[in-house]
Amino acid sequence: MVIIAVPSNGNGGLNEQMNPRFGRCPSFTFVTVENNEIKEVKAVPNHAADAMGGAGIQAAQIVGNNSANEVIVGSLGPNAAQSLSSLKLKIYQAPNQPISVKEVINLYLEHKLQLITSANVSSHYGMGRGGGMGGGRGMGGGRGMGRQNRSPF
Amino acid sequence: MKRKIVAVISGKGGVGKTSLTASLSTLGSNDSNINPIVLDCDVDAPNLALILTPKRKEQIHSEDVFATLKANLIEERCIQCKECIDNHFCEFNALRWLEDNQIPEIDYLACEGCGACKVLCPEHAFEIKSVKSGEIISYETIFRFPLIYGKTRLGSTTSGKLVADVKQFAQNLREFQASNIILIDGPPGIGCPVISAISGVDYVITITEPTPSALHDLIRTIELVEQFNIDFGIVINKADLESPFQEKFKHLIEETGYNILGKIKFDLSIPEAMSYAKPVVNYAPNSSASISIMEIYDRLKNILWNHQ
Amino acid sequence: MAKIICITGGKGGTGKTLIAVNLATLFKNHGFNVLLVDGDVENPNTYLLMNGKLENSSEVSFFEPKIDEHKCTKCGLCAENCISHALLYIKDAIPIPILNVCSGCKLCYKICPTEAIIADSRVIGLIYSTKVNNIDLLIGELKPSEARSAVIVKALMEKIDILLNDKHEKYDVIIFDTAPGAHCDVEELIQRADYVIPVTEPTRFGRLDLLRIIELIDLLNKEYRVIVNRSSLLGFRDQFLNELNDNDIQVLGDIPLDEDIVKSYCIGVPLMDNHSRFDTQGKGYKSFQIIYENLAKWSGIKT
Numbered sequence: 071m072v073i074i075a076v077p078s079n080g081n082g083g084l085n086e087q088m089n090p091r092f093g094r095c096p097s098f099t100f101v102t103v104e105n106n107e108i109k110e111v112k113a114v115p116n117h118a119a120d121a122m123g124g125a126g127i128q129a130a131q132i133v134g135n136n137s138a139n140e141v142i143v144g145s146l147g148p149n150a151a152q153s154l155s156s157l158k159l160k161i162y163q164a165p166n167q168p169i170s171v172k173e174v175i176n177l178y179l180e181h182k183l184q185l186i187t188s189a190n191v192s193s194h195y196g197m198g199r200g201g202g203m204g205g206g207r208g209m210g211g212g213r214g215m216g217r218q219n220r221s222p223f
Numbered sequence: 224m225k226r227k228i229v230a231v232i233s234g235k236g237g238v239g240k241t242s243l244t245a246s247l248s249t250l251g252s253n254d255s256n257i258n259p260i261v262l263d264c265d266v267d268a269p270n271l272a273l274i275l276t277p278k279r280k281e282q283i284h285s286e287d288v289f290a291t292l293k294a295n296l297i298e299e300r301c302i303q304c305k306e307c308i309d310n311h312f313c314e315f316n317a318l319r320w321l322e323d324n325q326i327p328e329i330d331y332l333a334c335e336g337c338g339a340c341k342v343l344c345p346e347h348a349f350e351i352k353s354v355k356s357g358e359i360i361s362y363e364t365i366f367r368f369p370l371i372y373g374k375t376r377l378g379s380t381t382s383g384k385l386v387a388d389v390k391q392f393a394q395n396l397r398e399f400q401a402s403n404i405i406l407i408d409g410p411p412g413i414g415c416p417v418i419s420a421i422s423g424v425d426y427v428i429t430i431t432e433p434t435p436s437a438l439h440d441l442i443r444t445i446e447l448v449e450q451f452n453i454d455f456g457i458v459i460n461k462a463d464l465e466s467p468f469q470e471k472f473k474h475l476i477e478e479t480g481y482n483i484l485g486k487i488k489f490d491l492s493i494p495e496a497m498s499y500a501k502p503v504v505n506y507a508p509n510s511s512a513s514i515s516i517m518e519i520y521d522r523l524k525n526i527l528w529n530h531q
Numbered sequence: 532m533a534k535i536i537c538i539t540g541g542k543g544g545t546g547k548t549l550i551a552v553n554l555a556t557l558f559k560n561h562g563f564n565v566l567l568v569d570g571d572v573e574n575p576n577t578y579l580l581m582n583g584k585l586e587n588s589s590e591v592s593f594f595e596p597k598i599d600e601h602k603c604t605k606c607g608l609c610a611e612n613c614i615s616h617a618l619l620y621i622k623d624a625i626p627i628p629i630l631n632v633c634s635g636c637k638l639c640y641k642i643c644p645t646e647a648i649i650a651d652s653r654v655i656g657l658i659y660s661t662k663v664n665n666i667d668l669l670i671g672e673l674k675p676s677e678a679r680s681a682v683i684v685k686a687l688m689e690k691i692d693i694l695l696n697d698k699h700e701k702y703d704v705i706i707f708d709t710a711p712g713a714h715c716d717v718e719e720l721i722q723r724a725d726y727v728i729p730v731t732e733p734t735r736f737g738r739l740d741l742l743r744i745i746e747l748i749d750l751l752n753k754e755y756r757v758i759v760n761r762s763s764l765l766g767f768r769d770q771f772l773n774e775l776n777d778n779d780i781q782v783l784g785d786i787p788l789d790e791d792i793v794k795s796y797c798i799g800v801p802l803m804d805n806h807s808r809f810d811t812q813g814k815g816y817k818s819f820q821i822i823y824e825n826l827a828k829w830s831g832i833k834t
Contacts, residue, residue, distance in 0.1 A: 091394075122290055122353060123384065124616030127629055131610075134621035145394075148422045149632060153619050156627045234574050236543010236711035241736065267712030268541050268740045292614065314594070314636050332718060337636030338614040351614065377747045380715045383678065411543040411711045412573035415678035434797055436548065436576040443574060446675040465790070468797035494765055497734055 071104045074178065075138035076171045077129075082113025084172040088164060090144025093118060093125035099171045100136050106179055112136070126150025130157060142174055142183060161186040224256060227527045228405040228424040230264075232448075234440030236411035238432050239460040241265070242493055243516065244408040245274040245502040250520045251404055252366045257524075260393055260402045261364075263372035264386045264420040265410040266357060274500055275370045277362040284361045288388055291356035291379045292336025294329050300348035301326050307349075312340045332378050356381045359392050369398050383415035390423075404527070413440075413447045421448065426527060427455040428484060433464050433472040445481070456484030456526065458519060463488045484526075485519035487512050533566070533695065533702040534830055537724030539748075541740030543711035545730045546760035546786070547571075549796060550822075551708035552580045555666050556801040557823040563703040563832065565666045568691065570720045571710040572656065572671035572683040582799035583663035585670065591686045592652035593679060594635040596628045602647035609639035609648060631678065656683040658690060664804065667702075669694075684716045688723060704832055713747045721748060726830050727755040728783060733764055733771035745780065756783040756829060758822060763787035783829070784822035789815030 077095030078086045089095035095116050102110035114136060118128035126146070130153035133141055140160040154161055162183040164174050177183050231244045244261065251259040263271035277283050294317070307313070307327050308320045317333035318340065320326075340349040357375040364370045373389040375382055390407075393399060409420040421427055427448050431441040441457070448455045457476070476483065487493075488511050496506035504513045538551040548571070555567040569575040578585060596609075596618070603625050610620030617633035618626040640648045655677040659670040669690060671683040694700050707720045721727055727748050731741040741757065748755045757775060762768040762785035775782055786792070792815040795802040802809050803819050810816060827833050 121616075122292075124632060127616040127619055127632070131619060131621065134619075134624075149629060152629055152631070153627075156619065156629070157621065233543075235576075236545075238544055265712075267714050268543075268743060270542075270736045270739060273735045273739060332715070332722075335634050335636065336614070337634045337638065338612070339636045339638040339641070342612050342638055342642060375714065377713055377743075377750055378715075378718060380681075382712075382714050412680070413675050414573045414673060414680040416714075417573075418676070418678050435579045435799060436574075436796075439576060439579055440574040443675050450676040464793070466793060466797035491765070494734060497736070498765060498767070500735060 071102060071109070072140055073136070073138045074101045074103060074175065075099070075133040075136065075141040076101065076174060077116070077143065078113065078171050081115070082171070084108075084111055084170070084175070086113075086171055088142070088144070088169050088171050088174050090164070090166075092141075092143045092146050092150050093129045095119065095129070098129075098132060098136070100138060101171070101175050103175075103179070108175065124149065127153045130154050133157075133159065142178060224403045224528055226403045226405070227426065228407065229426045229428060229523070229527070230407040230409050230421045230424045231428045231430065232409035232417055232421065232444060233411060233430045234413060234444035235431070235437045238430050238437055239487070239493070240411075240430055241270050241274070241408055242497065242503060243428070243430055243458060243460075243519075244406055245271060246504040246513070246516045247520055247523070248275065248368065248406050249366050249502045249505055250517060251406070252368050257404055258398075258402045259368045259404045259406055260396065260398060261368060261370045262389055262393055262405065262407045263370065264389055264407050264416070266373040266375045266382050266385045266389070266416065267410060269372040269374050271408050272360070272370065272372055274497070274502055275364040275366065276500065278365050278367070279363070282362055286359050286392075287355050288357050288359055288373075288385060289353045289355055290384045290388060291354050291376075291381045292338070292351050293331060293334050293354050294336060294338070294340050295350050295352050296327060296329060297348050297350055298326065300346050302346050302348075304346070307340055307344060310343070312343045314339070332380070335380070355379070357385045359385075359389055361392065361396070369396060371396070382410070383419040386410070386416045386419035390420075413443050417447070418451075421451060421453060424453060426523070427453050428458055428523070429455055430458040430460055432459065432461045433466060433469050435468055438472055438475065454526075456482045456523070458484050459486045461489045462486035484522055485515055487515040487519075533705050534726065534832055535705045535707065535724045536726045536728065536826070536830065537707040537709060537721050538728050538730060539707075539709040539717055539721060539744060540730040541711065541713055541744035542731065542737055545732050545737060546758075547711075547730050548576045548580060548708050549792065550728070550730055550758060550760070550786075551706050552577055552801050553803045553819055554823065554826065555704075555706045556664070556803045557819065558704045558706075558832070559664065559666050560803065560805055561827075564701055566691075566694070566702045566705045567666050567668050568687060568705060568707045569668070569670040570684055570687060570707050570716065572673045572680050572687070572716065573710055575670045575672050577708055578661070578663065578668060578670060580796060580799055581663045581666070581668075581801055583661055583668060585659045585672070586661050588657040588659045590654045591656045591658060591671075591683050593655045593677075593682055594633070594637055594640075595630060595651045595653050596633065596639050597649040597651040598625055598628070599647045599649055600625055602645045604645050604647070606644070609643055612638055612642060635679070635682070655679055656686075658683070658686055660690070680710075681715050681719070684719050688719065691723075713744050717744075718747060718751065721751050721753055724753060726826075727753045728758055728826075729755060730758045730760055732761045733759060733767040738771075738774075756781045756825075758783050759785035761786070761788050783825050784818060786818045786822070787814045789813060791815050
């Protein structure tokens, strides 16, 4: 039996969207899996969401206090990364796209999520991992500032 | 293209971080498949806004950040027991006994807001309050991409935190999803704000010049970047500086085998461009400095997106 | 009483260290006992400009909580009261210190009911005290990947206090060289100084950062006069000096672009050193002499 923590939107639950930001997500959804099947779902509000500092550490505390063994994340701050790895939790990388808790758990059950090892957790933490689609906005050059007076000021 | 985060740092100040960042960002904005967002994380002395000016002044968004904690004495609760001083509550020596009034005084600048006095005082005569630590300013530049910069409030002691806040702010920007490069103009040094600026980035550009000081600072910067396991490249500014140190510098750089992203020769177009408040690649696109920066830009793109 | 002069400037690379080293040299040339303090602890460079060595070091340590697992009752009191959340506590488990957010306040150590927290420490930097060309040099150096530069600056200040209280040490002049920026490390040094010299250059960046550092100096209620370095750059000297004058910003002097300065900087021999063999009629040399005269007058440090 494993308990997987997923940062989620709103009040959490399988049908909520997953939240990509670990420390500042509004809630955590804890999914108990046994024999590759969902056994139990529990949602807990993240009181660290609006914390001034140390949100990542406090969120890790919530995850730990709810006996999670594994966690699925979008992005991870450095302190959260350190906390989760010192709690010896397995960290999985969610795909970089809007996804519901249920969908991401299904990917987990299908073994389609990438496991972040302690060796690469440092290169994974930080802001906004993953790629945008890079749809060119097709802007031309930024010109047209008008001639300014040459001046040091 | 996968979004990449690149920080330009230097160790030594004044070697050209801001000029290089400004030019790289406008090269990016002219590139049809690149969507940059630029962050000025030199929150003690943010300068990038002088070159990357706002498209419309009325659209400048500014937000106060209250991330600094400071202790405050609730005088009516203090029973003048002096325990705070006698038992050395404060490790930062921010508590001093005022003999005249027989109460403790808090040195605002020295206070770290750790809350030790609050917890330890038997009369609960201290409280911890959050105060303004700085502001985050953001706008669309005349080059169409967003610029976000932080500016610390003087005496607030939280540069590193504000750097993290600026990075966080960028993530919540509407333009963030479509962006594929986040360019960070970093602070000088190797301390807290620099660590904060480079944490979580994909690539670091460290800029230097052929002088003993700059080399010394470069080595310390590399030591830091390597501890964080981040890929990096070196840009040598004023590469042709006439100096007796050149030979030694060349040897050291070549021996190490570090990746040299490019060399920029001394070129008056750079200060000239600055005096017109323009990135040099826009002001003098055919100057030797601009050509070098364009090469650096191409190499950077190659490293970020082709080496995978 | 030693007079303390603080060289600072907001913007990086304006010539703070160059000026600090040459002013120290000039005071020494005039027979004063000089202590030069390198307070740019993230990147101390003074000794490089004088061919000095880093020697005679002492360690600067920083508090690190260690948990005695036998004594810890897993009550969680330490974590509950740690405002920086530097102790990760899961119920019925031993708290885990998250060291990079620890402020070093020692509250956990002080309040643990079973004394299960050991006040350990780690070395985060060094202070070197050396002597080059008859100038005493005190250098603070932060270890790469450590964040708490302010601790090193504080240790430097304590060292200076000890030196000043020693009856055998008689300094006439103490010169501080600060880091760029306007953060707490710079603030601490300005706070201690009698005279503050912000160094700037005639560019937009130079001007903006100068105004910011002046704001800080004013906040700390200190007297200051500006040095404009590289003043001949692009011919902006007069315009820049006029603007400073219009804003009631007093100027101690300006230093034009000068090849000898670059050379002295690169070979690690101060331009103003008696044995430097630089042209004493050079632009840079002369401007330093003028600045020294003005500084001696302003600070009242005279032979």
